[in-house]
Amino acid sequence: MVIDLRQISWxxxxxxxxxxxxxxxxxxxxxxxxxxxxxxxxxxxxxxxIVSLAFCAFAVSSGFFLIEEMNRxxxxxxxxxxxxxxxxxxxxxx
Numbered sequence: 001m002v003i004d005l006r007q008i009s010w011x012x013x014x015x016x017x018x019x020x021x022x023x024x025x026x027x028x029x030x031x032x033x034x035x036x037x038x039x040x041x042x043x044x045x046x047x048x049x050i051v052s053l054a055f056c057a058f059a060v061s062s063g064f065f066l067i068e069e070m071n072r073x074x075x076x077x078x079x080x081x082x083x084x085x086x087x088x089x090x091x092x093x094x
Contacts, residue, residue, distance in 0.1 A: 003089050006089050025064070029064070
C-alpha cells in the first residue's frame with residue numbers, strides 16, 4: 001500500500017502543471033525586453049556591441065528556458081529518470 005501511494009504521488013507530481021506563475025514570467029520577459037531594447041538604442045553601433053547584446057540575450061533566454069524546464073522534469077527536453085525512485089521504493093518496501 002505504501003508503494004502504491006508513493007507511485008501515485010510521483011505520478012501526480014509528474015503530471016502537475018508548471019509552478020511558475022504566468023504573470024511573473026510575463027513581467028520578467030517584459031523587463032528583459034525593455035533592458036535589451038534600451039541597451040540596443042543607447043549602445044554605439046558596432047560589432048562588439050551587437051555580439052555582446054546577442055550573447056546577453058542568449059544567456060537571459062537560456063535562464064528563462066531552464067526555469068520552465070525544471071518545472072517539468074519528467075516530460076520535456078530535460079528528462080529525469082524515475083528509475084532511482086523506483087529502486088528506493090523497492091528497498092523501502094522490504
